[in-house]
Amino acid sequence: MPATTPSLGDILRADAEDFADAFGVEDPATEDNVTEEEAPKGFSFCEQCQEDFCDVCGSMIHRTGRRRQHVLTKLDVAAPIETDDTAPAAASDSEDTEKEGEALEGAMAVTFSADSGRAETGSGSFGAWISERAKYIPLRLTLKERKYLRLLEAALNVSEYTDKVDILMYGNKTKRMVGQIRELCAILSGLVLASDYKAGQTLFEDRQFEDNEEFFQKIFEIGRRHKIMNPDKMRNEYGKLMYLLQDSQQRDVSELLGFSTLKPIKTVHAVLESLNVAYILEDEMVAVATKEIVAAGKSRAQVQLEIKQKERALEYLCKAYATHECPADVIRQCLYSIGDNHAFLRFNRDPCDRMLAYLKANFNPLKADSNSLSLAILSGRDGARLSHSHSNQFHYVHQTLALWRELLHDMFMLWHSADTDLLAARHAYRLTDTGQGLHRVQPCPRVSAAAHAILHRTQKAVGRWVGSAMIHLGDRNVPNALMFIDKYNQVSSILNPVVRVLEFLDSHAACPEPTDVSRFVEASHGSIDNAKKLILADFFRSAFDGSGADNFFDAGSCIDGRLTSAWNWCSAIEKKPFFNIFLLAGFVGFNGGPEGFN
Numbered sequence: 001m002p003a004t005t006p007s008l009g010d011i012l013r014a015d016a017e018d019f020a021d022a023f024g025v026e027d028p029a030t031e032d033n034v035t036e037e038e039a040p041k042g043f044s045f046c047e048q049c050q051e052d053f054c055d056v057c058g059s060m061i062h063r064t065g066r067r068r069q070h071v072l073t074k075l076d077v078a079a080p081i082e083t084d085d086t087a088p089a090a091a092s093d094s095e096d097t098e099k100e101g102e103a104l105e106g107a108m109a110v111t112f113s114a115d116s117g118r119a120e121t122g123s124g125s126f127g128a129w130i131s132e133r134a135k136y137i138p139l140r141l142t143l144k145e146r147k148y149l150r151l152l153e154a155a156l157n158v159s160e161y162t163d164k165v166d167i168l169m170y171g172n173k174t175k176r177m178v179g180q181i182r183e184l185c186a187i188l189s190g191l192v193l194a195s196d197y198k199a200g201q202t203l204f205e206d207r208q209f210e211d212n213e214e215f216f217q218k219i220f221e222i223g224r225r226h227k228i229m230n231p232d233k234m235r236n237e238y239g240k241l242m243y244l245l246q247d248s249q250q251r252d253v254s255e256l257l258g259f260s261t262l263k264p265i266k267t268v269h270a271v272l273e274s275l276n277v278a279y280i281l282e283d284e285m286v287a288v289a290t291k292e293i294v295a296a297g298k299s300r301a302q303v304q305l306e307i308k309q310k311e312r313a314l315e316y317l318c319k320a321y322a323t324h325e326c327p328a329d330v331i332r333q334c335l336y337s338i339g340d341n342h343a344f345l346r347f348n349r350d351p352c353d354r355m356l357a358y359l360k361a362n363f364n365p366l367k368a369d370s371n372s373l374s375l376a377i378l379s380g381r382d383g384a385r386l387s388h389s390h391s392n393q394f395h396y397v398h399q400t401l402a403l404w405r406e407l408l409h410d411m412f413m414l415w416h417s418a419d420t421d422l423l424a425a426r427h428a429y430r431l432t433d434t435g436q437g438l439h440r441v442q443p444c445p446r447v448s449a450a451a452h453a454i455l456h457r458t459q460k461a462v463g464r465w466v467g468s469a470m471i472h473l474g475d476r477n478v479p480n481a482l483m484f485i486d487k488y489n490q491v492s493s494i495l496n497p498v499v500r501v502l503e504f505l506d507s508h509a510a511c512p513e514p515t516d517v518s519r520f521v522e523a524s525h526g527s528i529d530n531a532k533k534l535i536l537a538d539f540f541r542s543a544f545d546g547s548g549a550d551n552f553f554d555a556g557s558c559i560d561g562r563l564t565s566a567w568n569w570c571s572a573i574e575k576k577p578f579f580n581i582f583l584l585a586g587f588v589g590f591n592g593g594p595e596g597f598n
Helices: 008-013 055-061 126-133 143-158 161-165 173-195 197-204 209-229 237-248 251-257 268-274 278-282 285-290 300-321 328-348 350-362 390-409 411-422 445-462 481-488 491-509 516-525 528-542 559-571 579-584
Strands: 043-046 051-054 072-075 110-113 118-121 430-433 438-441
Touching: 043 055, 051 055, 055 445, 126 278, 126 285, 143 173, 143 209, 143 237, 161 173, 161 237, 173 197, 173 209, 173 237, 173 251, 197 209, 209 237, 209 328, 209 411, 237 251, 237 411, 268 278, 268 328, 278 285, 285 300, 285 328, 300 328, 328 350, 328 390, 328 411, 328 491, 350 390, 350 491, 350 528, 390 411, 390 445, 390 481, 390 491, 390 528, 390 559, 411 445, 411 481, 445 481, 481 559, 491 516, 491 528, 491 559, 491 579, 516 528, 516 579, 528 559
Parallel strands: none
Antiparallel strands: 043 051, 043 072, 110 118, 430 438
8 A cells, every 4th residue: 555545535636647656565465266165054953853954945944834933043153164155145236326416525435335235425345345246257358358259259150069069969979079179279270370370370380289278278268258247249159168168178078188178267356366466455446446437317517527536546546556466457457347347237237126116116015006007917817827916916026026136136156156067077967858959957056056045035135925936957947057147147138128118208208398209108008107007017917927838847936937937028029009119219129239229
């Protein structure tokens, strides 16, 4: 730290060139690797069952029925090391909900409240939260890494790896795997040589694939890291990449291949810790330097003020913590990566918050305002497979959106767990016909433990639970961890277009003079407010009715079935009476352009 540490107000008021140049590093280095540890558990003893239970299992087993009357006694056990499964349990929100004053002082005390999930003043918990979350935040790619990413995408695009390997045929499958992996490496080598002749010549002249093990590990890690931060990218290529790496971990394949293709994903915390500057995350200025600036509802002057404050905070951190081992560019890259995390949360998780707000604002949890706005569903009517009263359906929708919100909030942690499960050599997969083609069915214990911990946390938060709490993992519905991650990455693709349409209607309702759109909506649906409620009522009824399959194992009220029902609603959007409003708002599809809009 600098010899004379400036206050937060001094930093935000000062110009970049006024910052002190003196700094020092005293924090010792720690080993930079990812270890597999068991999920943290508190234990309780049931006097009736005469058995010890962890908190998650004990709560689920004793939640209903006669066991609900059992007496559980907390056991005093040593607290285990925190791990991937519950590390980000201190739920928090992105920086865009922060309430700043127009004056400079409003941003000088920006910190974070883990309980409320909002940036506030007078709290020092942001440092602890971001230090833990940084263990799962992938490092933003450099310009050179982006060049390699384009080469990897091009090579995977022309590769037919899964077409050649994941088929039922006689013959030596191991040799097919090795041949396809070597073919992809050969394509990559040729592309690197074509894009940069000197670099390619240095890498591949008179050398075998085994001699370039580090290069291939690096380029495959770049692809995995990029996909985590950008779920909408590499939609076809990522599956090939992960299945290729999964096969390369088999002992017989690895021996024939002659080199390893795997290295840990670079995260913000791992990079800072390896350079002995992980303590930078505890600085209160990190909250200012990484917050996402959203222009909605702010004046131009206020936005410019926030930008200037962010730039000054960023410059201060780079100057104060840069060392010979850790240059300022690396610190800047790590801070930008944390900012990317906030953008990820705003795009993927915040739509759940908005839909929860719409649900609470427009519907009474106890009774419906009218028949057209009733959320009640009946099995067999309009494709529904569940029967719920208005009150039950309200709670069912509320808890589902709350669970999706928590899963997306911890998506980086879940993705790291999925990466570990997929690439663990001890978890062999079976090529199985699941009814939707051949899939790799593989156990995923780390993802299962993390998902159940999140489910348990959500159940405690919402109180009453309606429907099943079954999580499909490693079966015909969700064959492996890759499919689990892919399913819940689609939540934002479903909710974002609906939120955009509702905001589109709100913007026209707020216009001082009636617009052509508002006149059309009023003529067809009575009023803009009524149109909004009709859209919401139909979504909350039909997207959460257990539809989407012909049996209760594949659909229904289970955790996976709730998402199946939502996709089924999306597939029938063209038949809805309010579809013309979606088109007026620019909607092109739930899998179209940015947020489904052109």
